[in-house]
Amino acid sequence: MRSRQIELAARPVGEPRPTDFRLTEVEVGDPRPGELLVRNRWMSVDPYMRGRMNDAPSYVPPFALGAPLEGGAVGQVLRSADDRFEEGQWVLHQLGWRELALLPADAARPIDPALAPPSAYLGVLGMPGLTAYVGLFDIARVREGEEVFVSAAAGAVGSLVGQLAKLHGCRVIGSAGSAEKLAFLRDELGFDAVFNYREGRVHALLAAAAPAGIDVYFDNVGGEQLDAALVALRDHGRVAMCGAISLYNATEPPPGPRGIPLVVRKRLTLRGFIVSDHFERMAAFQREVAPLVREGRIRYRETTVEGLERAPEAFIGLLRGENIGKMVVSIDKEG
Amino acid sequence: MRSRQIELAARPVGEPRPTDFRLTEVEVGDPRPGELLVRNRWMSVDPYMRGRMNDAPSYVPPFALGAPLEGGAVGQVLRSADDRFEEGQWVLHQLGWRELALLPADAARPIDPALAPPSAYLGVLGMPGLTAYVGLFDIARVREGEEVFVSAAAGAVGSLVGQLAKLHGCRVIGSAGSAEKLAFLRDELGFDAVFNYREGRVHALLAAAAPAGIDVYFDNVGGEQLDAALVALRDHGRVAMCGAISLYNATEPPPGPRGIPLVVRKRLTLRGFIVSDHFERMAAFQREVAPLVREGRIRYRETTVEGLERAPEAFIGLLRGENIGKMVVSIDKEG
Numbered sequence: 031m032r033s034r035q036i037e038l039a040a041r042p043v044g045e046p047r048p049t050d051f052r053l054t055e056v057e058v059g060d061p062r063p064g065e066l067l068v069r070n071r072w073m074s075v076d077p078y079m080r081g082r083m084n085d086a087p088s089y090v091p092p093f094a095l096g097a098p099l100e101g102g103a104v105g106q107v108l109r110s111a112d113d114r115f116e117e118g119q120w121v122l123h124q125l126g127w128r129e130l131a132l133l134p135a136d137a138a139r140p141i142d143p144a145l146a147p148p149s150a151y152l153g154v155l156g157m158p159g160l161t162a163y164v165g166l167f168d169i170a171r172v173r174e175g176e177e178v179f180v181s182a183a184a185g186a187v188g189s190l191v192g193q194l195a196k197l198h199g200c201r202v203i204g205s206a207g208s209a210e211k212l213a214f215l216r217d218e219l220g221f222d223a224v225f226n227y228r229e230g231r232v233h234a235l236l237a238a239a240a241p242a243g244i245d246v247y248f249d250n251v252g253g254e255q256l257d258a259a260l261v262a263l264r265d266h267g268r269v270a271m272c273g274a275i276s277l278y279n280a281t282e283p284p285p286g287p288r289g290i291p292l293v294v295r296k297r298l299t300l301r302g303f304i305v306s307d308h309f310e311r312m313a314a315f316q317r318e319v320a321p322l323v324r325e326g327r328i329r330y331r332e333t334t335v336e337g338l339e340r341a342p343e344a345f346i347g348l349l350r351g352e353n354i355g356k357m358v359v360s361i362d363k364e365g
Numbered sequence: 366m367r368s369r370q371i372e373l374a375a376r377p378v379g380e381p382r383p384t385d386f387r388l389t390e391v392e393v394g395d396p397r398p399g400e401l402l403v404r405n406r407w408m409s410v411d412p413y414m415r416g417r418m419n420d421a422p423s424y425v426p427p428f429a430l431g432a433p434l435e436g437g438a439v440g441q442v443l444r445s446a447d448d449r450f451e452e453g454q455w456v457l458h459q460l461g462w463r464e465l466a467l468l469p470a471d472a473a474r475p476i477d478p479a480l481a482p483p484s485a486y487l488g489v490l491g492m493p494g495l496t497a498y499v500g501l502f503d504i505a506r507v508r509e510g511e512e513v514f515v516s517a518a519a520g521a522v523g524s525l526v527g528q529l530a531k532l533h534g535c536r537v538i539g540s541a542g543s544a545e546k547l548a549f550l551r552d553e554l555g556f557d558a559v560f561n562y563r564e565g566r567v568h569a570l571l572a573a574a575a576p577a578g579i580d581v582y583f584d585n586v587g588g589e590q591l592d593a594a595l596v597a598l599r600d601h602g603r604v605a606m607c608g609a610i611s612l613y614n615a616t617e618p619p620p621g622p623r624g625i626p627l628v629v630r631k632r633l634t635l636r637g638f639i640v641s642d643h644f645e646r647m648a649a650f651q652r653e654v655a656p657l658v659r660e661g662r663i664r665y666r667e668t669t670v671e672g673l674e675r676a677p678e679a680f681i682g683l684l685r686g687e688n689i690g691k692m693v694v695s696i697d698k699e700g
Contacts (some may be wrong), residue, residue, distance in 0.1 A: 081630075088630055089600075252626060265424075274626045285620030291587060291609045293637035295416075295423055300635040302628035 031067075033058045033363070035098040035128035036341050042083050045279045045349065050083070051342035054098075058130045061111040066121070066135050072358045073126030073338075074102035074152040075345040076186075077250075080278040089304050099127035102157060104141060104148040105361075115140070122151045129338060129363040145320055153356030154323055154330035155316055158186035161305040162248075163315045165270040166194055169303045170246045174199035177240055179259055182250035182275060183221065184211035186330075186356035191248045192221050193328050194319075200246075203239045205232070205255060207351045214354055218329055232258040243267075251276040253284065260289030263298055271302040279349060331355030337362075366402075368393045368698075370433040370463035371676050377418050380614045380684065385418070386677035389433075393465045396446040401456070401470050405696045408461030408673075409437035409487040410680040411521075412585075415613040424639050434462035437492060439476060439483040440696075450475070457486050462676060464698040480655055488691030489658055489665035490651055493521035496640040497583075498650045500605035501529055504638045505581045509534035512575055514594055517585035517610060518556065519546035521665075521691035525654075526583045527556050528663050535581075538574045540567070540590060542686045549689055553664055567593040578602075586611040588619065595624030598633055606637040614684060666690030672697075 032055055039052040061067045079101055082093045093099055103126030107119045112135035115121065121138040125131035141151045153159065165187075166172050178195040182188045183204025192202045192215065203223045204215045215221040223239035236244075236258045245267050247259035252274025259269065277284065293300065322328040333353035335344035341359045348357045367390055374387040396402045414436055417428045428434055438461030442454045447470035450456070456473040460466035476486045488494065500522075501507050513530040517523045518539025527537045527550065538558045539550045550556040558574035571579075571593045580602050582594035587609025594604065612619065628635065657663040668688035670679035676694045683692045 089632075256625070257621070271629045273629060277626055283623040283626065286592070286623050286625040287621040288618040290591070290621040290625075291612055291618065293635060294606045294608060294639070295637070297424075297637050297639055297642065298635075299637075300628060300633075302630070302632050302634075304629070304632055307632065 031058050031130060032056070033128055033130035034338055036338065037098050038083060038093045038095055041085055041095065042080075042279075044281050046080070046083065046342070046346050048342055048346070051099075053339050058132050061109050061132060063111050064135055065111050066107050066115055066133055066138055067109040068103075068105040068121055068123060068125075068131045068133065068138065069108045069363055070103045070105035070126060070129060070131055070361045072104050072149040072152060072360055073341065074157075075341065075348050075357050075359065076101060076158070077273055077275045077278060077348065079345065080349060089306075100124055101126040102152050103127075103131065104151050105131065107138075110135075120148050122156065127338075127341060129361055146323060149332060149334075149356075149358050149360075150323070150330065152358055153186045153332060154190055154328065155320055157305055158356060159190050159319060160308065160312055160315050161187045161272060162190035162194060163319065164305060164308040164311055165248055165272050165303060166191055166198075166246075168308065168311065169301050170248065170268045170270040172198060172200060172246050176245035177201045177203065177243065178246045178248065179203045179205075179236065179240060179244045179262065180248040180250070181205045181227070181255045182351075183215055183224070184354050185250065187272065188248070188250055189215070189219060189330065189355055190319075190328065193219055195246075196220055196222075197322070197327065203236070203244065205235070211354055214331070218331075227255060233261055236262050246270070248272060249274070253277060257287035257289045260287055260292045260298070263292070263296055265296050267296060267298050269298065269300040271300055275349065333357050335359045366393050366465060367391070368463055368465035369673055371673065372433050373418060373428045373430055376420055376430065377415075377614075379616050381415070381418065381677070381681050383677050383681070386434075388674050393467050396444050396467060398446050399470055400446050401442050401450055401468060401473055402444040403438075403440040403456055403458065403460075403466045403468065403473065404443045404698055405438045405440035405461060405464060405466055407439050407484040407487060407693045407695055408676065409492075410676065410683050410692050410694060411436060411493070412608055412610045412613060412683065414680065415684060424641075435459055436461040437487050438462075438466065439486050440466065445470075455483050457491065462673075464673060464696055481658060484667060484669075484691075484693050484695075485658070485665065487693055488521045488667060489525055489663065490655055492640055493691060494525050494654060495643065495647055495650050496607060497522045497525035497529060498654065499640060499643040499646055500583055500607050500638060501526055501533075501581075503643065503646065504636050505583065505603045505605040507533060507535060507581050511580035512536045512538065512578065513581045513583065514538040514540075514571065514575060514579045514597070515583040515585070516540045516562070516590045517686075518550055518559070519689050520585065522607065523583070523585055524550070524554060524665065524690055525663065528554055529654075530581075531555055531557075532657070532662065538571070538579065540570070546689055549666065553666075562590060568596055571597050581605070583607060584609070588612060592622035592624045595622055595627045595633070598627070598631055600631050602631060602633050604633065604635040606635055610684065668692050670694045
């Protein structure tokens with residue numbers, strides 16, 4: 031069978047361009063014993079993928095040039111050569127960026143489409159959701175009654191961080207980059223205070239949104255917002271360092287936050303984490319959060335880009351902040 | 366009785382100058398019930414005092430202009446109006462920078478001059494020693510077999526950090542600013558590798574001293590050495606952030622470390638601490654370290670400046686790194 035896929039054509043320098051990607055078509059064979067052939071229906075684009083496009087050592091190896099990209103995807107089993115899976119079954123796996131995925135059955139995880147729409151397993155019930163959960167509870171160790179600031183708050187991770195913190199009895203401040211996102215945070219998700227980080231000096235915006243200071247900062251962006259958070263944090267505050275999307279396209283690492291000496295004076299803890307170190311928490315996370323999603327006590331949104339060929343556009347848009355909630359690509363293979 | 370004392374005459378801008386201090390003489394009365402009059406014999410100058418000379422909010426209030434400075438001191442009770450203390454007894458207290466200290470007995474702690482020379486309670490067995498102990502074991506949670514880098518390694522805190530880490534089965538790298546200090550670290554204290562941070566780019570010097578990377582960085586200086594440590598740290602490394610002496614005289618906070626995004630990628634933990642939050646560990650610390658000092662398994666050095674009137678000079682010299690080991694001022698009141 032023929033399958034279209036997106037390959038990495040060139041390593042991006044700065045902001046990725048459409049020409050850094052290439053749409054190709056390959057022949058995919060039948061699954062051998064222990065394998066599955068999956069027809070992908072949604073694939074994920076995530077900020078961490080930008081790092082894998084560089085040829086630099088990191089916690090995951092770089093993507094290879096001229097090979098298809100990889101990443102989270104959900105789809106239905108088209109042919110199964112493993113008796114744990116049957117045709118039509120929904121699965122989650124890591125061979126996105128293609129129409130058909132041929133993979134070891136051990137690399138696929140069944141998902142329950144009765145619990146939530148399949149694409150939710152790429153977002154609120156999947157890796158980004160677990161990231162929010164682990165970062166807030168295990169890394170920042172948030173406590174009831176604290177003030178929590180989260181950046182990129184309208185994104186897949188941030189929007190769950192804010193809602194989990196609210197349900198935990200916290201006051202929640204979120205930042206985002208457009209009026210539409212701010213309205214989403216305030217009116218749909220119930221954030222206590224929001225600001226547009228593009229509309230002034232972040233230090234002043236955060237001070238106005240949290241006049242008494244903050245206890246926890248969930249950092250998705252790095253840069254100026256991290257520095258402003260160091261200034262706003264109260265004694266014994268914690269920073270869950272999850273990502274630094276504001277820097278991912280930088281060609282030179284910019285200077286770090288001037289507020290670093292405050293870490294001593296205020297006895298702060300800054301702790302970086304990678305969600306893949308914490309997959310053992312997935313079951314507890316889904317047990318706790320799936321019912322909240324079903325009951326509507328946790329809301330989520332998706333920004334869906336239609337068509338595998340537009341996946342590069344979706345990824346570039348993600349880095350520009352064009353999504354509200356999880357950015358996904360829907361894939362509809364003909365025939 | 367007359368007592369000379371050092372007052373803060375002006376708030377230093379940048380490096381303190383002798384004219385920021387003033388020697389005055391005051392009349393000191395007899396202790397009232399519950400008070401002691403102590404004749405100070407040694408006083409401490411410590412880097413944290415620089416912060417208290419600024420008029421800025423911090424974890425301790427700023428020193429007042431025109432009032433005597435304060436800080437650790439040891440001396441002998443001259444007159445006691447509290448039946449827990451007798452004349453001649455050695456005590457540790459916080460009213461240094463003066464010949465005679467009149468203070469509530471509750472603010473004095475007896476010290477045992479049979480265990481160690483009294484001045485050691487300002488250094489290896491006192492606040493700086495506890496700082497090393499808490500930072501290494503409670504904050505950085507060092508484990509046997511790890512590689513530990515400490516900056517300002519020839520100072521009161523750093524020299525104990527390195528020796529405690531060695532006794533704990535670690536490989537220890539130290540940085541300092543002179544050949545004499547490096548020889549002290551290597552030949553007297555048994556550090557495994559040392560470098561002079563003034564002799565090149567710190568990143569390269571540290572990489573040469575710790576080619577396989579480090580697990581723990583005990584930060585006394587901030588600035589370039591902190592950035593180099595972020596680069597050298599291995600996955601799951603920890604930074605005990607104790608101080609930033611390289612920045613204390615800065616009139617503008619310099620840009621922070623460029624390596625901050627590595628905190629996420631390498632899952633690092635940076636944790637600031639202030640020793641006064643951890644005084645409940647003093648007993649355990651002294652129980653463990655005092656015998657090691659007595660047996661010569663932990664060594665310490667002092668740089669002694671003679672005469673209260675030279676205390677400002679000692680303090681300015683401390684910030685310039687002119688001391689090896691603990692910088693103390695000996696005070697000999699006549700009569």
